[in-house]
Amino acid sequence: AQTVTQSQPEMSVQEAETVTLSCTYDTSENNYYLFWYKQPPSRQMILVIRQEAYKQQNATENRFSVNFQKAAKSFSLKISDSQLGDTAMYFCAFTKYGNKLVFGAGTILRVKS
Amino acid sequence: EAGVAQSPRYKIIEKRQSVAFWCNPISGHATLYWYQQILGQGPKLLIQFQNNGVVDDSQLPKDRFSAERLKGVDSTLKIQPAKLEDSAVYLCASSLGRTTNEKLFFGSGTQLSVL
Numbered sequence: 001a002q003t004v005t006q007s008q009p010e011m012s013v014q015e016a017e018t019v020t021l022s023c024t025y026d027t028s029e030n031n032y033y034l035f036w037y038k039q040p041p042s043r044q045m046i047l048v049i050r051q052e053a054y055k056q057q058n059a060t061e062n063r064f065s066v067n068f069q070k071a072a073k074s075f076s077l078k079i080s081d082s083q084l085g086d087t088a089m090y091f092c093a094f095t096k097y098g099n100k101l102v103f104g105a106g107t108i109l110r111v112k113s
Numbered sequence: 114e115a116g117v118a119q120s121p122r123y124k125i126i127e128k129r130q131s132v133a134f135w136c137n138p139i140s141g142h143a144t145l146y147w148y149q150q151i152l153g154q155g156p157k158l159l160i161q162f163q164n165n166g167v168v169d170d171s172q173l174p175k176d177r178f179s180a181e182r183l184k185g186v187d188s189t190l191k192i193q194p195a196k197l198e199d200s201a202v203y204l205c206a207s208s209l210g211r212t213t214n215e216k217l218f219f220g221s222g223t224q225l226s227v228l
Contacts, residue, residue: 033213045217103156105154
């Protein structure tokens, strides 16, 4: 079974600075998909970024980018120019085609002014 | 477009009571998911529907949990009888297509407290 590990239970960052959230996963598959979802206090989870394993280029979405290291099974999220609205729980998730989405335990990110 | 609607937002019950949650997905979305999120953990899939058929219910405790998606639109999740360990946030999500590699749209969840 696939597992997703987020080793940082909590992180803090100053407004306008950069922070990196870590995620590792375990799989024997070659083709799969990785995601970062954000869950603010409202509880509504929102997709931040998506990476397809067969693509070597790291995905980017405005201030959010990933460092996808397939051989190391690592998928970190970098948030640049952090904003107060980025304060949330961040979940890393994995799926292979046709299988359920597996989430990590999450990292609480606090952006301080 | 309207998002995924869930109700109620909060529910408090005593153990052994019954409870039901409702979800209305985004219009036109074929796939609907129910997740259980226990405090301090990531969401865990309980059941996945494609239209009104069940795709995956392997992690649904079928002795006490049941779910249905009538007419392939809205869905209800029921717990009967509830246990203390069922205290969690129950999230509903939907997606346009049939595969989990697509973007999921989530509702705001129902926070259940079992006393």
